[in-house]
Amino acid sequence: MELPYAESWKIKMIEPIRRSTRQEREQWLKEAHYNVFQLRAEQVYIDLLTDSGTGAMSDRQWAEMMLGDESYAGATSFFKLEATIKQLMGFDYVIPTHQGRAAENVLFSLLVKEGNIIPGNAHFDTTKGHIESRHAVAIDVTTADARDTQREVLFKGNVDLERLETILRENPGNVPFMVLTVTNNTVGGQPVSMANIKATCELCHRYGVPVVMDSARFAENAYFIKTREEGYADRSIKEIVREMYQQADAATMSCKKDAIVNIGGFIATRNKDWFEGAKLFCIPFEGYVTYGGLAGRDLNAIAQGLDENTEFDMLETRIKQVQYLASLLDQYGIPYQRPAGGHAIFVDADKILTHVPKEEFPAQTLTCELYLEAGIRGCEIGYMLADRDPVTHENRFNGLDLLRLAIPRRVYTDNHMKVIAAALKNVYDRRETITRGVAIEWEAPLMRHFTVQLRRL
Numbered sequence: 001m002e003l004p005y006a007e008s009w010k011i012k013m014i015e016p017i018r019r020s021t022r023q024e025r026e027q028w029l030k031e032a033h034y035n036v037f038q039l040r041a042e043q044v045y046i047d048l049l050t051d052s053g054t055g056a057m058s059d060r061q062w063a064e065m066m067l068g069d070e071s072y073a074g075a076t077s078f079f080k081l082e083a084t085i086k087q088l089m090g091f092d093y094v095i096p097t098h099q100g101r102a103a104e105n106v107l108f109s110l111l112v113k114e115g116n117i118i119p120g121n122a123h124f125d126t127t128k129g130h131i132e133s134r135h136a137v138a139i140d141v142t143t144a145d146a147r148d149t150q151r152e153v154l155f156k157g158n159v160d161l162e163r164l165e166t167i168l169r170e171n172p173g174n175v176p177f178m179v180l181t182v183t184n185n186t187v188g189g190q191p192v193s194m195a196n197i198k199a200t201c202e203l204c205h206r207y208g209v210p211v212v213m214d215s216a217r218f219a220e221n222a223y224f225i226k227t228r229e230e231g232y233a234d235r236s237i238k239e240i241v242r243e244m245y246q247q248a249d250a251a252t253m254s255c256k257k258d259a260i261v262n263i264g265g266f267i268a269t270r271n272k273d274w275f276e277g278a279k280l281f282c283i284p285f286e287g288y289v290t291y292g293g294l295a296g297r298d299l300n301a302i303a304q305g306l307d308e309n310t311e312f313d314m315l316e317t318r319i320k321q322v323q324y325l326a327s328l329l330d331q332y333g334i335p336y337q338r339p340a341g342g343h344a345i346f347v348d349a350d351k352i353l354t355h356v357p358k359e360e361f362p363a364q365t366l367t368c369e370l371y372l373e374a375g376i377r378g379c380e381i382g383y384m385l386a387d388r389d390p391v392t393h394e395n396r397f398n399g400l401d402l403l404r405l406a407i408p409r410r411v412y413t414d415n416h417m418k419v420i421a422a423a424l425k426n427v428y429d430r431r432e433t434i435t436r437g438v439a440i441e442w443e444a445p446l447m448r449h450f451t452v453q454l455r456r457l
């Protein structure tokens, strides 16, 4: 008999979690203004809000924490991180930052000017925020495939090269860089192929435009290249990562994802001018350039996390768990962005809550329903997150409206996946009875989804 697949680690430490009653959840969600960001974590049973900073560190990472060098400048921890990044990605210059958006803030302070155009394959919300707050324009150049959740495409995160070229051609001198996000979080944690990464870099460079890779889930992207793209099956994850970055000019990284730490980020680049320029913004925003808002122990844990999470077994355990959850949803006929993404399942709320008009935010409504059903906290990646158009101030209803179930790394078991799928099935089975959504009572001018206050209709 063939042995079944199992995790490539065992558990050394546990943290209790608690179920609640529907009555408690009704009260808590009302107090949270129907925005799950406003819940207390202890009011949540299974927390799928994000895979960011929620992973479980390994015994080796905890051991590295003890070895952290807390010197203000030139700590050994910095050099350990710098050497790891150089070896993995091939970049000579590294600036640590306290998280991914801080890397964006530091680098974009140097590079983004008012009126600039910055194309990208679905900019992450903070990336878009850092562009738009500087009165520049972020243009999405993801392939059209990504918009059809039911189409099975192996590399749905890819860049539409024709669209990108049109933008580059029409805006000479006004595109300071292009953002290539791996995996493409916004469209469902979908990977970008090696061929597309290379073609994107070559196209941009032909127009003299550098490429910044938004690298939060670069290791998961490498796993998909290894398992899906011709010619990579026999290459190690580390070899594939090295090749992914060969032609890129810089990376911004949220270490809270694929470095499996609770906090941290960095900028890495081969461009000395960018390095020198960005350092001047790092010091006032983040701190001295060898610690960038982090403790020495954090730098050590990041270095160890980057190294161990670019090993195949670690990534396989991770991706297979997400795919297991997807297989349960398949059994129940629940539509989601296909195929399953690397870090999450993106449930297609528009196809489930068909009676809720888009003006009443179907995915936000589904997020509330799943919480009420079982205390499971997902995250809306849809019309609420899409914010308003900065010029017309109209809601942006032209993208996808998804409920993201982000799976923290090395935290929940497959039994939790069964609970999640069953709870979603219960909501799905009564979808015809859900006819009204939510209305906005108060919203912030930028990145409203974190703090928005809603009313149930």
Ligand SMILES: *Cc1c(COP(=O)(O)O)cnc(C)c1O
Pocket: 052, 099, 100, 101, 102, 124, 126, 127, 181, 185, 214, 215, 216, 253, 254, 255, 256, 257, 264, 265
């Ligand atoms: C999380 C994320 C960021 C921002 O990183 P933080 O560490 O949350 O600040 C940027 N880009 C992508 C693709 C992300 O997933």
